[in-house]
Amino acid sequence: MTTTASQEAFLQAFHAEYPAVTAEAFGRGHAPDGRSSYEILCDRVAGSMRVLDLGCGDGLLLEFLARRSGRQLAGVDLSPHSLALARRRPALSEAKLEEGRAQELPFADDSFDACVSHMALMLMSEIEQVASEVARVLSPGGVLACVVGGGAVGGEAYERFLALLRCTIEETPASQRIPALGDKRTRSREGLDEVLGPAGFTAVDWETVPIDLSAPGEQVWAAVSSLYDLGPLDRATLDRLREAFFAEVRDMTTSEGHVPCAFKIHLATARLR
Ligand SMILES: C[S@@+](CC[C@H](N)C(=O)[O-])C[C@H]1O[C@@H](n2cnc3c(N)ncnc32)[C@H](O)[C@@H]1O
Known part of the structure; x- marks a missing residue:
């Protein structure tokens, strides 16, 4: 199997087990202004009527986009299991989900x-090919927002x-490690410029936003332990982690049992020339 094929096989198998992870x-995380990362992204394309979601998963972002009436929506994903959930959303009954x-x-x-x-471009290999496909399906002046x-x-x-x-993975046999996913250039403004520029996009507009996930401990554990890396770990290793x-x-848990938790998102936007 090629590297790309084994990465994609891993993603498909993971999402067969966790289709809405x-x-x-x-989804419940929020920025300082109260919006979720899905809503922030949705607002970036507020004026667009024909919108494609790349790696749409179970369709939460498309559902936000569907709140604007008259929009033509489409989504594409590797995972038939995640798409099956997206197809169950009444708001997406007209969307093309492929x-x-x-x-x-x-x-x-x-x-x-x-x-x-949303949280998908960074997992994709052959990223130049993705950029050129996005440029092909967008109309001139179209927006890519990730x-x-x-x-x-x-x-x-x-x-x-x-x-x-990190410590757990270092001690874990190779058979319980996930393949390296995606292209790290998607995680920086300079890297994305290098990928998107040759496909015909303007320089990337880049914004970093903190997303608060603070919650009762069990809920925070559920969020952080949903990372791909935990997928292949055996039960005993998971329990130890x-x-x-x-x-x-423990030292940061409040008397009400709340645990402070947050992560950063990068919001990248570029326009097709
Ligand atoms: C982390 S999940 C995010 C799902 C959804 N966008 C969300 O934020 O709720 C990443 C999704 O990207 C999809 N994906 C990864 N690489 C892909 C590719 N090359 N083509 C299509 N979908 C891909 C995965 O199957 C998965 O559903």
Whole structure:
């Protein structure tokens, strides 16, 4: 199997088991202005009527987009299980939801005014091919707006969880490690410019926003433990990680049992020339 094929096989298998994992973990997170990362992204394409969601998962972002009436919506994802959940959303009954790869979009040239992607672009390999496909299906002047993960804010539970996870993975046999996913250039403004510029996009507008996920401990654990890296870990390793996590955040847990937790998102927007 090629590297790309094994990455995509991993993603498909993971989402067969956890088809709504991202929306469940991060949908309730909120920025300082109270909006979720999904709503922030939705607002970035407020004026666009034909919108494609790349790596749409279970369709939460598309549901926000559907609140504007008259919009033509489409989504593409590798995971048939996540798409099955998206198809169950009444607001998406008219949306074109296709199983497929962002590297070979099943849509005609000039089909969309905007393309959005929430926590998915950063997982995609052959990223130049994705950029050229997005440019093909967008109309001239169309917008690409993406949210990519930016790591921990610091001084809260997610930072401590990531440190524990790093140690756990180092001690874990290779058979329980996930393949390297995506292209790290999608995680920086300079990297994205390098990818998107040759496909015909303007320089990337880049904004970093903290997203608060503070909640009762069990809810914070559910969010942080939804990362792909935990998928292949065996039960005993998971139990040890969970125990270590709760010990690690004890000193920051409030008397009501709330644990401070936050992560950063990068919001990248570029326009097709
Ligand atoms: C972290 S999930 C995010 C799902 C959804 N956008 C959300 O934020 O709720 C990433 C999604 O991207 C999809 N994905 C990853 N690589 C893809 C590719 N090359 N083409 C299409 N979908 C892809 C995965 O199947 C998965 O559903």
